[in-house]
Amino acid sequence: MSQKTDLNISPYFDDFDRSKNFYRVLFKPGFPVQSRELITLQSILQNQIELFGSHFFKEGSIVIPGNTTYDPNYYAVQINDSHLGIDIGVYLNNLIGKKIKGQNSQITAIVKNVLTKNQSSKENYTLYVKYLTSDVNFNVSQFTDGETLISLDTFNYGNTTINSGQTIASLINRNATSVGSAVSISKGVYYIRGSFVTVNDETIILDQYTNTPSYRVGLQIQESIEFASDSNPDLYDNARGFANYSAPGADRLKISASLTAKSIDDFNDQNFIEVLRVSIFIN
Numbered sequence: 001m002s003q004k005t006d007l008n009i010s011p012y013f014d015d016f017d018r019s020k021n022f023y024r025v026l027f028k029p030g031f032p033v034q035s036r037e038l039i040t041l042q043s044i045l046q047n048q049i050e051l052f053g054s055h056f057f058k059e060g061s062i063v064i065p066g067n068t069t070y071d072p073n074y075y076a077v078q079i080n081d082s083h084l085g086i087d088i089g090v091y092l093n094n095l096i097g098k099k100i101k102g103q104n105s106q107i108t109a110i111v112k113n114v115l116t117k118n119q120s121s122k123e124n125y126t127l128y129v130k131y132l133t134s135d136v137n138f139n140v141s142q143f144t145d146g147e148t149l150i151s152l153d154t155f156n157y158g159n160t161t162i163n164s165g166q167t168i169a170s171l172i173n174r175n176a177t178s179v180g181s182a183v184s185i186s187k188g189v190y191y192i193r194g195s196f197v198t199v200n201d202e203t204i205i206l207d208q209y210t211n212t213p214s215y216r217v218g219l220q221i222q223e224s225i226e227f228a229s230d231s232n233p234d235l236y237d238n239a240r241g242f243a244n245y246s247a248p249g250a251d252r253l254k255i256s257a258s259l260t261a262k263s264i265d266d267f268n269d270q271n272f273i274e275v276l277r278v279s280i281f282i283n
Contacts, residue, residue: 002050003193005223005253007039012251023048023178050194057191058243060219060273066188066199067128068276072211074180075109077132077143078124079169081117088125088169090158095127099152100168102143106132109143110248113182113203121208124172128180128205142177146170181211183276184265186260192221202259206278214264218274221259226252 007014013036016022024040027033037200057063082088095111117123134141138170144150149169155162162168171177184203188197199219206213228235228248237247262272264279 003195003223003255005225007043007253012036012039014039014043016040018047020099022056036174042248046194049196051197053191053194059191059193059276061191062188063191063196064189066186066190068183068185068217070217070276070278071182071184072179074112074182074205074211075129075142076178076209077129077149078122078172078176078178079127079149080119081125082171083167083169086149091155091160091162091168092116092125092162094155095151095168096199098155099132100127100129101150103148103149103150103167105141105144106133107131107141107143112203113207115205125169126208127169127270130253145176146173178209179211181206181213181278183217183259183261183278185275190219190257190273192219192257193223193255197255197257199257199259204259204261206261210213212280214279215261215277216264216266216272217259217261217276217278218272220260221271221273222256222258223256224256228252 015036016039022040023044025037025044027037044139079088080213090235091112096114097111099108099110109131111127111129113128115128117125120126131142147170148167149171151166151168152164154164182203182205185199185201187201188199190199191197204217206215206217226232226235228251231245233243235247235249235252236243236245238244257273260272264277
């Protein structure tokens with residue numbers, strides 16, 4: 001499947017037509033170079049890449065893994081809005097990747113993801129953790145309702161430092177812990193619309209506080225034109241080692257793919273490539 005963005009419009013006028021069998025643009029001295037010819041030159045090369053790629057790969061094929069993993073044990077921990085008079089939201093994202101410990105249970109865990117109150121279906125700040133150790137009785141368990149969490153790592157937020165051993169949050173008093181579900185994709189290259197598109201590391205939560213999901217999970221494809229006139233410093237002349245804002249360059253066609261989930265019975269795949277299907281049925 002070729003790109004869907006039509007570039008045969010002003011100001012690009014890419015009139016490449018595969019059926020005409022043009023394979024080179026032959027520039028000549030004394031004749032001005034047209035911007036249309038420069039774009040057509042790229043389209044000729046892209047067409048060759050697409051024909052070769054389509055011989056070896058189906059649309060959406062993994063070229064360079066890119067593994068996809070389903071996590072049915074995405075442990076959720078709901079915490080109170082504030083701690084020691086400070087809104088948790090000011091350092092919530094700084095907790096990702098940090099090790100924490102329950103003050104009473106002595107269970108340790110590492111924070112893998114977070115939800116703000118607006119993102120949470122229960123309107124609570126939520127940590128998603130991977131438990132690393134058992135409780136004081138050597139039982140594999142989760143944090144306990146109402147207990148205080150201690151940071152085992154030092155981190156900064158703004159001009160403030162939280163040192164290892166300091167308390168950072170407390171669990172809500174009732175039903176604070178549950179098990180959610182999530183899907184992750186690691187960085188790789190996929191064959192999408194005739195191009196080899198890089199997909200970055202990403203994790204999406206399927207169900208926030210349950211682990212009986214039913215979804216089609218895949219890549220949402222988006223094509224866009226990034227205009228140099230939109231003050232994107234990447235598209236300005238840098239001939240002197242810095243972005244010259246008085247000399248905007250050419251625009252860019254961008255193809256991006258992001259991990260998303262849709263209903264198990266949603267088959268509108270116009271801009272969607274399925275990579276995983278999860279369907280859990282409860283008797």
